[in-house]
Amino acid sequence: xxxxxxxxxxxxxxSMALAARGQAGRDVAAQRDYLVCALGNERYGIALGAxxxxxxxxxxxxxxxxxxxxxxxxxxxxxxVSVIDLGVALGGGRDSATGQSGHLLRLxxxxxxxxxxxxxxxxxxxxxxxxxxxxxxxxxxxxxxxxAVSGYAPAGSERxxxxxxxxxxxxxxxxxxxxxx
Amino acid sequence: xxxxxxxxxxxxxxxxxxxxxxxxxxxxxxISTVRExxxxxxxxxxxxLRQLDDLGNNLRDLGLDRRNAVISVLMRERSRTVADEQxxxxxxxxxxxxxxxxxxxxxxxxxxxxAAISDERAASWERLNGVLxxxxxxxxxxxxxxxxxxxxxxxxxxxxxESTNDEATRLFEVxxxxxxxxxxxxxxxxxxxxxxxxxxxxxxxxxxxxxLAGAVLxxxxxxxxxxxxxxxxxxxxxxxVERIGTGDLTGRTALTGKDEIGRLGITLNGMVGGLAxxxxxxxxxxADLNAAAAEIRASAQEQAASVEEQFAAVQETAxxxxxxxxxxxxxxxxxxxxxxxxxxxxxxxxxxxRAASDTAKAMELIRxxxxxxxxxIVALSEKTQAIGEIITTVNDxxxxxxxxxxxxxxxxxxxxxxxxxxxxxxxxxxxLADQAKAATVQVRSILSEIQRGINSSVMxxxxxxxxxxxGKTRTDATVRTIEEMAxxxxxxxxTFQQIVASTNQQQLGxxxxxxxxxxxRQASQQTAAGTREVEMASANLTELAQGLMxxxxxxxI
Numbered sequence: 001x002x003x004x005x006x007x008x009x010x011x012x013x014x015s016m017a018l019a020a021r022g023q024a025g026r027d028v029a030a031q032r033d034y035l036v037c038a039l040g041n042e043r044y045g046i047a048l049g050a051x052x053x054x055x056x057x058x059x060x061x062x063x064x065x066x067x068x069x070x071x072x073x074x075x076x077x078x079x080x081v082s083v084i085d086l087g088v089a090l091g092g093g094r095d096s097a098t099g100q101s102g103h104l105l106r107l108x109x110x111x112x113x114x115x116x117x118x119x120x121x122x123x124x125x126x127x128x129x130x131x132x133x134x135x136x137x138x139x140x141x142x143x144x145x146x147x148a149v150s151g152y153a154p155a156g157s158e159r160x161x162x163x164x165x166x167x168x169x170x171x172x173x174x175x176x177x178x179x180x181x
Numbered sequence: 182x183x184x185x186x187x188x189x190x191x192x193x194x195x196x197x198x199x200x201x202x203x204x205x206x207x208x209x210x211x212i213s214t215v216r217e218x219x220x221x222x223x224x225x226x227x228x229x230l231r232q233l234d235d236l237g238n239n240l241r242d243l244g245l246d247r248r249n250a251v252i253s254v255l256m257r258e259r260s261r262t263v264a265d266e267q268x269x270x271x272x273x274x275x276x277x278x279x280x281x282x283x284x285x286x287x288x289x290x291x292x293x294x295x296a297a298i299s300d301e302r303a304a305s306w307e308r309l310n311g312v313l314x315x316x317x318x319x320x321x322x323x324x325x326x327x328x329x330x331x332x333x334x335x336x337x338x339x340x341x342x343e344s345t346n347d348e349a350t351r352l353f354e355v356x357x358x359x360x361x362x363x364x365x366x367x368x369x370x371x372x373x374x375x376x377x378x379x380x381x382x383x384x385x386x387x388x389x390x391x392x393l394a395g396a397v398l399x400x401x402x403x404x405x406x407x408x409x410x411x412x413x414x415x416x417x418x419x420x421x422v423e424r425i426g427t428g429d430l431t432g433r434t435a436l437t438g439k440d441e442i443g444r445l446g447i448t449l450n451g452m453v454g455g456l457a458x459x460x461x462x463x464x465x466x467x468a469d470l471n472a473a474a475a476e477i478r479a480s481a482q483e484q485a486a487s488v489e490e491q492f493a494a495v496q497e498t499a500x501x502x503x504x505x506x507x508x509x510x511x512x513x514x515x516x517x518x519x520x521x522x523x524x525x526x527x528x529x530x531x532x533x534x535r536a537a538s539d540t541a542k543a544m545e546l547i548r549x550x551x552x553x554x555x556x557x558i559v560a561l562s563e564k565t566q567a568i569g570e571i572i573t574t575v576n577d578x579x580x581x582x583x584x585x586x587x588x589x590x591x592x593x594x595x596x597x598x599x600x601x602x603x604x605x606x607x608x609x610x611x612x613l614a615d616q617a618k619a620a621t622v623q624v625r626s627i628l629s630e631i632q633r634g635i636n637s638s639v640m641x642x643x644x645x646x647x648x649x650x651x652g653k654t655r656t657d658a659t660v661r662t663i664e665e666m667a668x669x670x671x672x673x674x675x676t677f678q679q680i681v682a683s684t685n686q687q688q689l690g691x692x693x694x695x696x697x698x699x700x701x702r703q704a705s706q707q708t709a710a711g712t713r714e715v716e717m718a719s720a721n722l723t724e725l726a727q728g729l730m731x732x733x734x735x736x737x738i
Contacts, residue, residue: 017608033594048591054587055584103584108595121587124608
């Protein structure tokens, strides 16, 4: 692929994206936006409105006696923010290899400020509400903490048809309930 | 029988010789007896004869003296002067001599009669003695008559001389007659002596003949004894030897004494034993000879066959040598070609040497250029590292842009409907950031590939430099090898020249070999002829050996 062809492909994608703009505005009421995060090999979607900002990974100050999922605390914009390891909170093991290059999701929730540590924030995803598969109350996979998963967005359900696999949609209040007062 | 044969023969000869000596002594004794007898007779008779002659002469002289005296008387008578001679004294002296002669004769005749060898001789001597005695008587009367006349002469008595002259003359005649009788008697005695000598001779001859006969008899006896003692055992031995001659070696002689025959018998026994041993040995040797002759014949036949083979082999060898000659010529030609090729090879090797030297120089240049390339590549690697740093920076920027776009999208979402277009911009930004990141990833992978390529290029260049060095080393080795090869090729050329020379010498030698083979062929033909002769000779030898076998069988052991 030479440079000219690459440039032409880029231009084609750009033009397609621009052409799809009107269609997005027409169906805006019927879709929800999720921020897709990577945690190991899994993909999790978090509602976009629940997130304040995305921060690059930084060193956390470890809090003694804290629960296992609480990685530590950081200072962000003059506010002490607790960092919760999403993988540990979902019942998985702590992956130390992803500690350096991960991202922090500062949550917009009320109460004490909290940030979720994920391996990487991949993209934004707009999923049509009809395509979301609602999870049962008692999930068939108790080991994974199925209660925190509210649904599942299958692959190819995105509105703009961008490439990417499906992801689990997290219910943040239910997830953070053990860590909040 | 213990006297040896030599002693026996010696004894016999001694006996015969003793007999002969005795015979000779006796014969010589008899001869001396005869001679003595004859001497005695001759000496006595001659002596008596001479005395008788003397007596006659003296008597005649006496008569002459008397006559002269008478004549002188007569002459004086006739008055003639006559020399006065002493007639009487002379006459008287002669008469005395006659007296003594007569006395001697009588005594000798008496003595000879006593010692006569025969009766006849004694009788004749007796007769002579008687005659002489009568002559003595007669002479005495003659002397007395003559004495008277002589005294008359002396007295010059002429008459008396005349008167006595007749008587004296008669007596003188008688005396002369008596002496003649005595002479005849002596002749008888001589005759008788001859007779006696003849008798003695006859007796001696007879006795010698008898003794000779006895000696002959004794010799015959001795000869018979010697024959009995020597010849019989020798005949026995001769019979034994004849038996040996007929081939009978089984017997042994019984003659085993201490004498020569006994020793001869012992020696013959030993000889027969030795002959028997010899015959046995001879028989076995003859058998061996027969077998050996047969073997020789077989060997000769084999040799004949092998000589034939040898002849064929010599022919083949000659053919082979001929081929060798041809192949030697070809070798020489090929060697000459090889020399030319080797010289061309030497030329090529020198060219190769130059090429290899050029190659070494080129290798050196390659190494230097490879090192330069390595240096350039290292510099290029440093540049790519700078590019990698730039890419890191770009990646960082894209990552930040990614986060920024995400935050912008979040803020747009938070802004609600008014932030929708901003959200689109944020999405575009994110897309651009993602594309930039993908581009950086791609560039990084390309860069890593470049760096891998550079690393491999560096390694390859180093390898190439090493290989160039190795190539130079090998090229140097090649140069040396080519030099050695050229030297070897030169040596090869020399060797092949020597080969050519050797091949020429070989050709000469092969020609000599051909000549020698010709000689060998002739020699093998002669050998074949000789082998046939040997075969015939061995056949004859076999026949001879069989004849010898038959001869050896003749001996009874």
